[in-house]
Amino acid sequence: MSRVLGGARALMAAAKASAASSSPAPAEAAAAVAKPKSSAFTKPMPLSPAMRKFVGVPEISRPEAVKKVWEHIKAHNLQDPANKKLIHCDEKLKAIFGGKETVGMLEIAKLISSHFLKSK
Known part of the structure; x- marks a missing residue:
């Protein structure tokens, strides 16, 4: 049983590492969310x-x-x-x-x- 859990832990660690390298920094993510799309409806x-x-x-x-x-x-x-x-x-x-x-x-x-x- 420990071999199964050990293998799962290794896979989870690899998945976390790849997700951390591919996701943008928190500041970049917040900047992307903060910019609302401008449309004719919201235009003054x-x-x-x-x-x-x-x-x-x-x-x-x-x-x-x-x-x-x-x-x-x-x-x-x-x-x-x-x-x-x-x-x-x-x-x-x-x-x-x-x-x-x-x-x-x-x-x-x-x-x-x-x-x-x-x-x-």
Whole structure:
């Protein structure tokens, strides 16, 4: 039995040695992971005046804009307590949602898409 285990130990040691020599250094691996892929979806785009006033910057990516809208909704407690999918708009949200009193949470991305201007 010791011959079997001894052979397995030798194989494991060889496998560990080859894995250590072929894998990148931890700093290199972290650098490779830290760089997110850039896409058109995450690219900052110019905003309409109403959206610019709401977020406070002239350009922002779509996910960041949705995040800012949700921060505003949570900060001002605008979700309907009975139906969390329903958002009651205050004056700031009405300005970017076309004057609607209430909005469904799944509509938010669609409604803010018109505020992203095409860059030339």
